[in-house]
Amino acid sequence: MLIFNTLTKKKEEFIPLNPPKVTIYVCGPTIYDFFHIGNARTFVSADIIRRYLEYKNYDVMFVMNLTDVDDKLIKKSNEENLPVEKIAQKYAEAFFEDIAKLGIKKANVYPKATEHMTEIIDLINTLVDKGFAYNVDGNVFYDVKKFKGYGKLSGKNVEDLESGARVEINEDKQNPLDFSLWKKAKLGEPFWESPWGNGRPGWHIECSAMSMKHLGQTIDIHIGGSDLVFPHHENEIAQSEAACNTEFVKYWIHCGFLNINQEKMSKSLGNFFTAREILKRFNPNAIRLFFSQTHFSGPLSFSDELLEGAEKGLEKIYNLVQRIESIAPSNDSGLITFEQERYLFAFESAMDDNFNTSQALAAIYDFTRDFNKYLSKNEKVPVEVLDSAKKFLKSTLTDVLGIQVFKEAENRNSKEDELIKLFIDLRTKAKLEKNYKLADEIRDNLKNIGVILEDSKEGTTYKISSK
RNA sequence: GGCGACGUGGCCAAGUGGCUAAGGCGAAGGUCUGCAAAACCUUUAUUCAUCGGUUCGAAUCCGAUCGUCGCCUCCA
Numbered sequence: 001m002l003i004f005n006t007l008t009k010k011k012e013e014f015i016p017l018n019p020p021k022v023t024i025y026v027c028g029p030t031i032y033d034f035f036h037i038g039n040a041r042t043f044v045s046a047d048i049i050r051r052y053l054e055y056k057n058y059d060v061m062f063v064m065n066l067t068d069v070d071d072k073l074i075k076k077s078n079e080e081n082l083p084v085e086k087i088a089q090k091y092a093e094a095f096f097e098d099i100a101k102l103g104i105k106k107a108n109v110y111p112k113a114t115e116h117m118t119e120i121i122d123l124i125n126t127l128v129d130k131g132f133a134y135n136v137d138g139n140v141f142y143d144v145k146k147f148k149g150y151g152k153l154s155g156k157n158v159e160d161l162e163s164g165a166r167v168e169i170n171e172d173k174q175n176p177l178d179f180s181l182w183k184k185a186k187l188g189e190p191f192w193e194s195p196w197g198n199g200r201p202g203w204h205i206e207c208s209a210m211s212m213k214h215l216g217q218t219i220d221i222h223i224g225g226s227d228l229v230f231p232h233h234e235n236e237i238a239q240s241e242a243a244c245n246t247e248f249v250k251y252w253i254h255c256g257f258l259n260i261n262q263e264k265m266s267k268s269l270g271n272f273f274t275a276r277e278i279l280k281r282f283n284p285n286a287i288r289l290f291f292s293q294t295h296f297s298g299p300l301s302f303s304d305e306l307l308e309g310a311e312k313g314l315e316k317i318y319n320l321v322q323r324i325e326s327i328a329p330s331n332d333s334g335l336i337t338f339e340q341e342r343y344l345f346a347f348e349s350a351m352d353d354n355f356n357t358s359q360a361l362a363a364i365y366d367f368t369r370d371f372n373k374y375l376s377k378n379e380k381v382p383v384e385v386l387d388s389a390k391k392f393l394k395s396t397l398t399d400v401l402g403i404q405v406f407k408e409a410e411n412r413n414s415k416e417d418e419l420i421k422l423f424i425d426l427r428t429k430a431k432l433e434k435n436y437k438l439a440d441e442i443r444d445n446l447k448n449i450g451v452i453l454e455d456s457k458e459g460t461t462y463k464i465s466s467k
Numbered sequence: 468g469g470c471g472a473c474g475u476g477g478c479c480a481a482g483u484g485g486c487u488a489a490g491g492c493g494a495a496g497g498u499c500u501g502c503a504a505a506a507c508c509u510u511u512a513u514u515c516a517u518c519g520g521u522u523c524g525a526a527u528c529c530g531a532u533c534g535u536c537g538c539c540u541c542c543a
Contacts, residue, residue, distance in 0.1 A: 027543070035543085042543040072541070154538075160469045161539065203541085225543025226472090232542090255543065256472095262535065266542055293491065294480065299473080299536075306479065309492040316491085319505060350481090358481050362490035372506055436501055443503080454505050463505095 001056070001352045003221075004297065006229060006252040007153055011354055016220045017250065020059045023215040024050060025249075027207060027224035027232070028064040028110070031091035032072040036272035037287075037302065038258035038265040039225075040102060044288055044402070045255045045296035045355075046223045047104045051400050052351050063214045064107040065207060066092055068114050069200055074189055084190050088112075098275045102284050103402045109214050113206040117192045120201045120209045123243055124181045124194075132242040136172040138184035138197040144177045147238045153252060154230035179235055181205050204235040208248075212240065222249040227264075229254055256298045265302065278307075285403045286311040292357040292401050313365075317397065320368050321405045322463055323375060324389055330380035338374045338385045340392055343367040347396050357401065364396055420451055424460045427453070 002011040016022045026046045029035050035043075046064075053060050067073075068088035077084045113120070124140055127133040132146045144150050144158060151157045161177055170176070180202035185191035191198040211219055217240070224233060233252065240248035257264045265272045278287065281304075290310035294300045343363050350359035371389055375381065390406075397403045423442055430438040443453045450465040 029543080030541090039543045045543095070541090154470080156470060156539070223543095227538070227542050230470095230538060231540090257537075257543075259536080264537070264542090268540095268542065289491095298480095301479080306492085309479070312493095313491050316505095323506085356481075358491090359489070362481070365490055369507080373508095376506065431501080434501075440502075447504095452504070455500070455503080456505080457499090461505095 002354050003251050003253065004354045005250075006254050007249075009155075012251070014251065016058065017218060020057060022053050022058045022060045022221065023219040024053075024060060024062045024221045024223065025207070025211045025215055025219055026062070026064040026107075026222075027228055028066050029091075029095055030067040030070055030072055031088050031095060032070075032076045033091060033267070034094055034274040034276050035098065036265060036267065037275050037278045038272065040098075040275040040278075040287070041258050041291050041296075041300065042223070042225045042255040043099060043104055044102060044291050047402055048292070048296070048357060048400065049221070049223065049253065049355055050105065051402060052355060055395065055400050061215060062105075062107045063109045063111065063211070065210050066095070066110050066112050067203065067206065068092070068112045069190060070113075070203055085114075088114075094276070098279065101279050102275065103288060103404065105402075111210040111214060113201060113210075116206065116210050116213065117201070119213050120205055121182075121192075121194050123205060123209045123212070123239070124201075126243045127181065127239065130242065132238075133181055134174065135182075135196050138182075138199060139172055139180065140182035140196050141173055141178040142181050142235065142238060144175055144179070144238065147242050149241065150238055151234065153237055154234050156230060156234075179204060179231065181239070204232055205239060207232075208236050208239040208243070211236075211248075212244070217244045217246045217248075219249055221251045221253060223253045223255070226254045226256060255296050256300060259299050259301045260303075262301065273302075282307050283311065283314065285405070286314045288401060288403050289314050289361075292361055292403075295354075295356060295358055297354075314403070317364070317368055317393070317403075317405055318463070320372055321393060322461070323372070324386060324393075325406075326461055327375070327381055327386060329383040329386045331383060332380055335380050335382045335385075336374075336378050337382060338371065338389070340367065340371075340388055343370075344392060344396070351400065360396070360401075364393075367392065420446070420462050424453065424462065428460060 001014045003014045004011050024046070026043075028043075029039060043064075050060055050062050066088075069084060073084050073087055076087050080087065124133060127142065128135065128140065131143075133140050133142050151161075158175075158177060182194060182196055182199050182205075183202060184197060184199045189200070191200055211222070222233070222236075237248050259265060260271045263269065263271060286307065287310070290307050291300070293310060293313075343366060346363035346366070347360045350356040350363060353359070393405055397405050423446060427439045427442040430436075430442070446453060446462070451462050452465055453460055453462050
């Protein structure tokens with residue numbers, strides 16, 4: 001299995017530190033607002049990576065942090081006149097609701113910065129003791145020049161960055177690139193006691209501390225958006241490796257942005273939709289399919305039209321699932337079978353190559369087309385064929401890509417089912433009497449309430465519109 | 468200014484040295500149907516931004532040009 005590693009800029013064979021265990025850390029949200037659909041893309045991508053590793057029988061330990069104290073939270077707290085904890089609590093709840101709707105599997109741990117102050121302070125202490133950090137009047141900074149490997153992830157060097165001159169000017173810093181490990185509390189800000197006085201941690205240090213605490217000094221995979229490569233992840237490496245003298249992360253995985261009109265969707269540009277809004281308008285399975293159509297590392301443009309296209313694709317798969325479920329399996333011998341191994345092979349080969357979901361989907365669509373064809377040609381279908389088809393769709397779409405396809409049918413209410421069948425019978429009678437006007441009226445009216453009738457040789461079936 | 472990514476059919480998007488350039492959406496025609504829908508079939512890129520080069524052979528490697536975007540400041 002190959003994974004593209006941002007650190008080496010190459011696809012590398014994936015060899016976990018302690019197989020079958022795999023440790024994954026994902027940079028989660030700062031819980032000061034609802035997350036947007038671009039954030040959702042990264043969360044879903046990380047979820048698919050995790051699901052595929054589990055599919056491959058790895059024992060995955062998955063950690064996603066929640067940043068619950070920082071400048072943005074403090075700002076929001078002032079705006080809404082609520083304590084920082086309340087803001088954090090509110091948006092943490094919203095976060096869990098939204099990721100559940102998106103079908104994202106729960107992490108093993110969701111560590112929060114405020115619950116790891118001891119670990120954070122210990123880590124800063126180590127860095128100060130080792131001479132990698134310095135204290136200026138209660139503000140502790142990391143001394144970038146002390147860490148030889150600084151820039152190895154982002155491909156930047158300290159000199160280039162200095163000449164860039166876009167770095168914030170702070171007279172306390174020895175070097176403009178040095179970053180905060182501990183921020184001295186200003187009046188009215190939340191604070192924790194520390195050897196350097198009251199204050200709070202800088203943004204980068206929490207990830208180092210929490211990753212170490214929950215997953216160990218060296219982890220297998222660290223996932224985040226491309227905009228975190230520099231400075232966030234670069235700084236995490238500097239902190240962790242300086243403190244531990246061991247490699248921090250074996251494989252760095254970065255996700256591409258969601259673009260609107262060819263521009264990055266971001267809070268600061270204001271061109272974003274919250275995942276919440278989008279979930280109100282689109283089926284979460286269609287959203288996940290939409291994400292999977294493009295490789296996670298590249299940019300993905302976002303629009304209603306594109307999402308509607310994904311909905312149509314999903315519909316095609318739903319139709320096949322429904323068709324499979326409506327068929328009575330046969331136990332006759334000598335029936336024609338369907339060879340489905342090659343589709344699974346194609347799917348796995350694609351996923352093995354750096355989680356190439358768009359190629360993996362092609363295998364699923366090929367299966368969909370060919371299996372539809374098989375069903376049309378064969379009146380009787382053996383039990384094993386139906387079972388293996390279901391198994392294929394479930395393990396590829398649902399288990400790995402997180403797209404639910406079998407749920408709809410299970411949720412069908414039996415009263416509703418009887419009622420609809422009553423209408424179908426009435427319409428069938430009308431059709432026999434060649435009363436097509438009435439037949440069409442029944443069909444049209446049912447369609448208007450989201451029940452779609454389909455005639456075939458075997459009779460009329462119905463499906464509930466996915467919208 | 469420094470660093471980096473990308474440019475494939477009407478749209479989205481795989482493929483990154485060698486079988487007929489995946490797949491989805493859309494469009495057109497057809498099979499089936501009372502008509503639809505669904506499903507299936509056919510058509511829709513002699514060509515991969517442009518121009519050069521390397522090679523027996525390039526969308527894929529190299530160079531130049533044009534265009535788009537990102538990071539260097541909080542950001543997934």
